[in-house]
Structure formats: C-alpha cells, structure tokens
Amino acid sequence: MARSTARVSRRDPGTDEPVRQRLLGEATRLFAERGFERTSVQEIVAAVGVTKGAMYHYFDSKDDLLKEIYGRVLRLQMERLTMFADAEGPVAERLHAAAMDVVITSVENLDDTKIFFLSMHQLAPEVQKTVRAERRRYHERFRDLVIEGQRTGVFSDAVPAEMVVDFFFGSVHHLGTWYNPDGPLSGAEVGRHFADLLLASLRP
Amino acid sequence: MARSTARVSRRDPGTDEPVRQRLLGEATRLFAERGFERTSVQEIVAAVGVTKGAMYHYFDSKDDLLKEIYGRVLRLQMERLTMFADAEGPVAERLHAAAMDVVITSVENLDDTKIFFLSMHQLAPEVQKTVRAERRRYHERFRDLVIEGQRTGVFSDAVPAEMVVDFFFGSVHHLGTWYNPDGPLSGAEVGRHFADLLLASLRP
Amino acid sequence: MARSTARVSRRDPGTDEPVRQRLLGEATRLFAERGFERTSVQEIVAAVGVTKGAMYHYFDSKDDLLKEIYGRVLRLQMERLTMFADAEGPVAERLHAAAMDVVITSVENLDDTKIFFLSMHQLAPEVQKTVRAERRRYHERFRDLVIEGQRTGVFSDAVPAEMVVDFFFGSVHHLGTWYNPDGPLSGAEVGRHFADLLLASLRP
Amino acid sequence: MARSTARVSRRDPGTDEPVRQRLLGEATRLFAERGFERTSVQEIVAAVGVTKGAMYHYFDSKDDLLKEIYGRVLRLQMERLTMFADAEGPVAERLHAAAMDVVITSVENLDDTKIFFLSMHQLAPEVQKTVRAERRRYHERFRDLVIEGQRTGVFSDAVPAEMVVDFFFGSVHHLGTWYNPDGPLSGAEVGRHFADLLLASLRP
DNA sequence: AATGAATGAGGCTTCATTCAT
DNA sequence: AATGAATGAAGCCTCATTCAT
Numbered sequence: 001m002a003r004s005t006a007r008v009s010r011r012d013p014g015t016d017e018p019v020r021q022r023l024l025g026e027a028t029r030l031f032a033e034r035g036f037e038r039t040s041v042q043e044i045v046a047a048v049g050v051t052k053g054a055m056y057h058y059f060d061s062k063d064d065l066l067k068e069i070y071g072r073v074l075r076l077q078m079e080r081l082t083m084f085a086d087a088e089g090p091v092a093e094r095l096h097a098a099a100m101d102v103v104i105t106s107v108e109n110l111d112d113t114k115i116f117f118l119s120m121h122q123l124a125p126e127v128q129k130t131v132r133a134e135r136r137r138y139h140e141r142f143r144d145l146v147i148e149g150q151r152t153g154v155f156s157d158a159v160p161a162e163m164v165v166d167f168f169f170g171s172v173h174h175l176g177t178w179y180n181p182d183g184p185l186s187g188a189e190v191g192r193h194f195a196d197l198l199l200a201s202l203r204p
Numbered sequence: 205m206a207r208s209t210a211r212v213s214r215r216d217p218g219t220d221e222p223v224r225q226r227l228l229g230e231a232t233r234l235f236a237e238r239g240f241e242r243t244s245v246q247e248i249v250a251a252v253g254v255t256k257g258a259m260y261h262y263f264d265s266k267d268d269l270l271k272e273i274y275g276r277v278l279r280l281q282m283e284r285l286t287m288f289a290d291a292e293g294p295v296a297e298r299l300h301a302a303a304m305d306v307v308i309t310s311v312e313n314l315d316d317t318k319i320f321f322l323s324m325h326q327l328a329p330e331v332q333k334t335v336r337a338e339r340r341r342y343h344e345r346f347r348d349l350v351i352e353g354q355r356t357g358v359f360s361d362a363v364p365a366e367m368v369v370d371f372f373f374g375s376v377h378h379l380g381t382w383y384n385p386d387g388p389l390s391g392a393e394v395g396r397h398f399a400d401l402l403l404a405s406l407r408p
Numbered sequence: 409m410a411r412s413t414a415r416v417s418r419r420d421p422g423t424d425e426p427v428r429q430r431l432l433g434e435a436t437r438l439f440a441e442r443g444f445e446r447t448s449v450q451e452i453v454a455a456v457g458v459t460k461g462a463m464y465h466y467f468d469s470k471d472d473l474l475k476e477i478y479g480r481v482l483r484l485q486m487e488r489l490t491m492f493a494d495a496e497g498p499v500a501e502r503l504h505a506a507a508m509d510v511v512i513t514s515v516e517n518l519d520d521t522k523i524f525f526l527s528m529h530q531l532a533p534e535v536q537k538t539v540r541a542e543r544r545r546y547h548e549r550f551r552d553l554v555i556e557g558q559r560t561g562v563f564s565d566a567v568p569a570e571m572v573v574d575f576f577f578g579s580v581h582h583l584g585t586w587y588n589p590d591g592p593l594s595g596a597e598v599g600r601h602f603a604d605l606l607l608a609s610l611r612p
Numbered sequence: 613m614a615r616s617t618a619r620v621s622r623r624d625p626g627t628d629e630p631v632r633q634r635l636l637g638e639a640t641r642l643f644a645e646r647g648f649e650r651t652s653v654q655e656i657v658a659a660v661g662v663t664k665g666a667m668y669h670y671f672d673s674k675d676d677l678l679k680e681i682y683g684r685v686l687r688l689q690m691e692r693l694t695m696f697a698d699a700e701g702p703v704a705e706r707l708h709a710a711a712m713d714v715v716i717t718s719v720e721n722l723d724d725t726k727i728f729f730l731s732m733h734q735l736a737p738e739v740q741k742t743v744r745a746e747r748r749r750y751h752e753r754f755r756d757l758v759i760e761g762q763r764t765g766v767f768s769d770a771v772p773a774e775m776v777v778d779f780f781f782g783s784v785h786h787l788g789t790w791y792n793p794d795g796p797l798s799g800a801e802v803g804r805h806f807a808d809l810l811l812a813s814l815r816p
Numbered sequence: 817a818a819t820g821a822a823t824g825a826g827g828c829t830t831c832a833t834t835c836a837t
Numbered sequence: 838a839a840t841g842a843a844t845g846a847a848g849c850c851t852c853a854t855t856c857a858t
Contacts, residue, residue: 578786
C-alpha cells in the first residue's frame, strides 16, 4: 500500500495543486490493486476525500486519469534510460547499469508497472497508439545499446538485438505480477540478477 | 444451475455439443481482443448466434466462462511441460526443449496467453488462489530442471534458479503483448531464440 | 391528460406488446406536458410501472423514444393527407377537406402536435434531417393542391403557393400552444374556421 | 444577489457595460441555436470570454437570462404594435402595416422568435404566467383592429376575430422554424405576403 | 468586477442475471 | 435446449450554483 508514485509530486513543484496530485495518487494505487474497470470513480474520490465534481474539475474523465498515469510513467522511464545510455564508459557497463535501473525503478513504482500492462485496453485507440509509439522509441534506445555491443564484438550476435530486448523487457514488465516489496529481495538485488542474466546471455 | 462444469471433461470433439464449445471459443477471442470487463455477455452470444439463455444453460456465469478458460490453459501447459521434463536425455537438452515448447504453445494459443495475465483480477479470490497454486507448481517443475543442471555443474548457479525461472517466464508471458502471428517470425523461431538466451545465460 | 395517441396502438395489432405501447404513450404525454429534457426516463417508467431496464429493452435510448414518436406522427399525417388529396371532386373541396382534417387530427393528437415543434432540437442531426425531408414532402403534397387550383383559375395566385402553405401550417402547428380540449371550441369548429380562412385568402 | 434586473432599463449603448450585453447576446444566440437546456452556462461564458463568476455577477441564474430575453421581446413587440395600431388612417391600412411589421421584426430578431416558443417550458411558473398575460394583451390589441374593421363592415365577420388572430400569429411565430435569412425572400417580402393573405381572408 | 475550486444532485445508460415458457 | 422480457444495481458524467478570495 505504499504510494509508489510519491516521487512524482516533485516533478513540477508550484504548479501541482494538492487535490489533483492526490487524485492521481489514489487512482494509481486503486487501479493497480483492483484494475481500472473494477475501480469506480466514487472509490477514488472517497479515498481522497473530495466529491466527484472535484475530480471532473481536474480531469476530463476516468480515462483521462489513466492517460495521465501513462504519460507520467513514459516520461520517467525515458528520462532514466537516457541518463544511463548516454553516460561514459564501456557499453557492457552502461547496459548493465540501465538494465539494473529499470528494474529498480519498476519496483519502486510497482503500481505503475502493474497498471502499464494491465490497462492498455482501457485507453482510447488513439492514446493507445501514442503510448505504443513512445514505448517503441524506448525499446529502440535500449536495443541500440545491444547493437553497439554486438558491432564492437563485446556481445554475441547469435540472437537478434530486437529479440534480446523483447526477452528482457518481458521479464521486467512482469515484475508487477510476482514481486513483493515486503519479501526478502530488494529491488536492487533483483535488478542485479536480471542485469547479470542479460549480460550473461550476451557473452560471445 | 450447476450442470455446466460437470461436462467439461468430455472434451472429445465428437461428443461435445457445438454450442458450448463455440461459446468458449468466442469468449476466448473476445476476452483477448478487448478484455473481460469490456466484453458483454450479449456480445459473446451474438457472436455465436444464440441468446443469453443458452449461455446460462451451459455456464453458471460470465465468471464461469473465464474459469473454464484458465482451467484449459493450466491443464495444457502442465501436460506439455511434464512431457518434456520427464523425457530422456541431458538436462540442458530437456530444458531447451521445454523452453522452446512453452513459447510455441503460447504463440499457438495467443489469446489464452493474453487473457492469462490480463484477467487474473476478474477471477473470484478463491479461484485466483487455485490458479496461482497451480501456476506455482508449474514454475517449480520448471525450476527443478534448472536446479538439476546447477547441481550437476552443467549450469551456472550465479543467479538463483527461482529467479532464472521468473526471468524466463516473464518473457514468455509477455509474448501476448507484442507477438504478431502475421509477422515475419514463426513461433518456433522465437522459441529457439528464447531457449537459446535462457541456456546462454546459464552457461557456467 | 387524455392519451391523444391511443389510436396508434391499432397500427399493428399482434406485434405491439402492451409495455412498449404504454411506454410510448406515457412518454408522449410527459414530453408534451413538460418537454423532453425536463422529463426523466425515471418518470416515464414510473408512470408505466416498470423499471428502466424494461425501457432499454424496447428502446435504444431516450432519444429513440422521441424518434419513434416523430415517426408515428409523420406516418399518420401523410396517410391522411394522401387520402384527402387523392379523393374525387373539385380542388377547392379537396383542399378544404384536407385543411380541416389536419386541424382535427392535430387537435386529436395534441400531445404529438406540441412535441413536434418543441423537440426537434433533441433529435440527432441525421434523424432531424430525415424528419425535415419527410415534412417537406408533406408540404409539397399540400402545395400541389394549391398550385392545381391556381393553374385552373379557381385560386388567386397573388401569393406564391409555397408561402400560402407555410402560412397555413404555421397556424396549424401552433395549435399546440393555445388550443384547449376542454375549451368551448371543438376541433372540427377550429378546423372549419381555419379551412375557411385559407380558402377565403385564395379567392381570386 | 439581485443586483441584475435593476440595470435592465439603462440599455443605452454607451452606458451599458459590455459584458452584461455580450452575455445576453451570446445566450440568445445559443438558446436559439440549440435550445435552453442544451446550452450550458459554461458554453455561454466561454463564448463571451469570461468565467461563470462574471455571469453570476450580472444575473441571478441561468433562468434569469431567459427571463430577460422574454422581457426584451415582449417590450419591443408591444411598442411596435402600439405604434402602428394608433396611427392615422383606415383600419385596413393600419392592420396591414401592423401585420407586415410584426413579420419584419420577427425576422430581424429571428433568434428571439425561435426562443419564444421553444423555451416557454423553462420559465418558472409565475414568470410563465406573466409572459402569457403580456402576450394576451398583445393579441387583444391586434384583435381589436380586426373587430374595428368587422364592425365598420370593412372586414368579413364570417370567422371570429379571436380566431383570425390566432390563425395569423401561428404563422408569424413559426417563421423561426423555416425562415432563412440567407434565402431568396427578404423579411419585407414575406411580411407583405403574410399581410396580403390576412387582408384577403378578411375581405367581406 | 471577477476568478476558480468544489459541491451535490440528478441524469442516462449498461449489464449480468433471473424466470416463466 | 433455448428464448425473450424484465430486473436492479451500479457506473460515468453533467451542470447550475456557491464561496472564499
């Protein structure tokens, strides 16, 4: 029940009013916990302590809430990937760091991770398209690291880079299904293992 | 009222009534296409060409339809895994074959794959528990193969077997998200790549 | 409060179920009494003694109810006009009879008359177009009688036939605004006066 | 809270605040275009470029806006009728002029004409009563002209004066339904035709 | 003179399910 | 084996209005 997205409110201090952020926060928590369709607007506003009208003052619709959540996730993930991919150092190190980080971030915002693949259907077709396009760009950025390593002979090219990326991100996205924040493994530990597996599978 | 589930076992194509199977088939297609909650009973029966009464003759509820789908998937996957795991030959070969097969089967029944992780929320809590338990047994059977290899020194034990399995199945389950049957890659090709990556990551 | 549309149920005996007709009847009464927007679906079904679900079993939406009412009115009026216009006899007599009849029918179905011009806005654009087209055909049929009289010299052509028709039907349609069934004037009396005025204004 | 209506009398273009007039103007346009209920306060203020608070500063309520519109129409029409009825000259000429003028005025303020009969339902009962009373006085003033002509033998009394007036005004009020300012007919032309028809129908 | 956040009531509609036949 | 009418609960959303500033 930890509000996984608490860090988001730091995003734009000054502009973000409390109520809007609280609505987004509770919506995230509830969508992750019981799914978009099984969460009623009534439940969200009750959790925040306002009325429906307030929600419709800040958001166009229930779908709009979801859209905002997707936007937030996409923005955050791309930011972090760029940071690691553009760093200095050997490609193997950069890939390992980026891989570890996406696991850690996914675990820190586990609600977002759950929602991302559970609720794609609920987005309006055109929004879905935007999300997928943004997602593709993200994958491509990651894939380029693999290709870079393959070209320089650091990584094996037995399996196409594209597929390596799909393989890896499938694992990451499914963290929402099984990872338990109260369990024995920290996000960093899982991240290290996942990154190790990725790098191991790429050894020439 | 509960005439339905009793019949499930006689799934021989010749004995089974067409209507029941067609209902299950269309439900699977529609749940995969647009999600459980966004599919109405009306749409399912319309797709089959019968009325609601017919559906409620064969199934207790809309949830019951979903339960049947889960049952079918779990049964099939366990059957196939057992077949490959219990075969003769070196553990590396058996693991590779099982890994490839689960990909191929997931791709052949892509709708089932999509539904499995999309609709877990919709199952009644006790059914969810059963499904998770069955799923755990499945993972354990797979994990045992990895452990066997680690114990015999064929596989590295740098990463815990449990985690290797979670890593691998995350990738498999996410096939529903990106795999396109009309695309350039056959299920067998993806299966081979995935199995190769798994084995590569386990090299000592 | 007389159900002005009672005669409609004779339209298709055998096919029309009681509930559907009763819904249409109460909707007509209430739309005329307080306007479409100020009548809630709840009020309609309460007046009939069923639940909302029943209404949505027979009609697609509240708008659909209105559409049906328009269809009924248009059908009835065209039928009657055709009957009088196609009769035997001098054109002056036929026009007088048709004019009288439209007044009598408008008064007998006063609720329909009120609704017709009050609720055009509420129809979906495409339905509105259909209604207007049908209405135009009706006017043209009437106008043709005037033209026939003008061509044969029975009527003056000082004012264009088109305008004579608009002039006359404005009066007819506004009956809903002032006519009181419990007042001193019968529909036939008003009809005679209106028809007399029409014919008088057409004297050469 | 009731600061608004006091101001109505100072309608001199120079003294009046722009905002109040613009609100009334856009409200008139929108009510005519899509009906009172289908126009939201939000749409009105957006069209003017202010916020809701501004509207509630000048008007007590949305209904108050409508009341003002009715008041404006009633005042204007009575003013003009009085002008023509009290003029010099034979009654036939005065009636013809008054009849023509009401058509021209109705066409010049076509939005008002549309609203008048479309939105009567939306007025509070007591306001409705006032409007109807004022309207009756208006009709009576017109009817008196007809009676004057009938008594002096200039007009036929085959049809009661009351009915002649209802007949004529039905036509006038319905202009909002069909008259198109961009069409081939000017208001004056329609006015002449309508007045001619009225006079023709009254020929002894 | 005007804003913008927030309310609260009410509206339309969807839908899984039941039941008599 | 199957129909079709009907229910009842719940859901999303709109909107006129208020109020502190």
